[in-house]
Amino acid sequence: MEAPSAIRNQRGPGMLALQWADAEVLISHARLRGACPCSQCRAERLQGLLSVVRHAVRVEQVVVQGYGVQLVFSDGHERGIYPWQYLRALG
Template identity: 60%
Template structure:
């Protein structure tokens, strides 16, 4: 399931996803960076290591990939493509509209 709208707030440091069922999901930029699904970041987490991410990191670019989003971060990291289903699972801050 793809969101019906995607927004990125630099000031609030949040990615906003609006889903077809009416849910609005807010995802923190730093947490998105910590949960990057690229092979390098996943391998790091599988070793039990916590990625060091500055809380001031921002998503500076969104690139649609059909099945998800490639996020480009202010720290230069751009390898992760976040499938829609993965983003939906990350959403702990989900509120009804």
Template identity: 55%
Template sequence: MNPLAIGNSRSKQQLRLNWPDGREQRLDHVELRRQCPCSQCRAFRLRGMAPLVDDRVQVVEVNAQGYGLQLIFSDGHDRGIYPWPYLAQLAPEPTGI
């Protein structure tokens, strides 16, 4: 399931996805960088380590890849393609509060 709309706010450091079920998801740029699905970042996490990410990192470019998004970060990292199902599960469901 692909989102209906994608927005990127560098000032708020958030990626916004509007899903067909009406859910709006806001994902923090720093957390997206930490959860990068590229093989190098996954290898870090499998070893119990986390990639060092500057708290000021931003998504500077968003490229649709059909099955997901390639995110290009201000630190130069551009290797991860985030599949739609992966993005959908990154943020918790809205609580309605």
């Protein structure tokens, strides 16, 4: 899947907006943090451990990594790289 044509980090309302040719996808920062694809977070979810994500968590930085983005969160978590297709599905 191709990268979106635009990425906007709306920190005030806590939303990440991704613009593709056929649709705009909006995903809350809390949903993104809760769906982190890093190995540690995936392992916790597979073990049935439920991590509480504060609604106030924010994406502080968006780093494009070619096939997706690395998100740096206000709680210090920065391990996950979110592939474009995964982001599209989350929206």
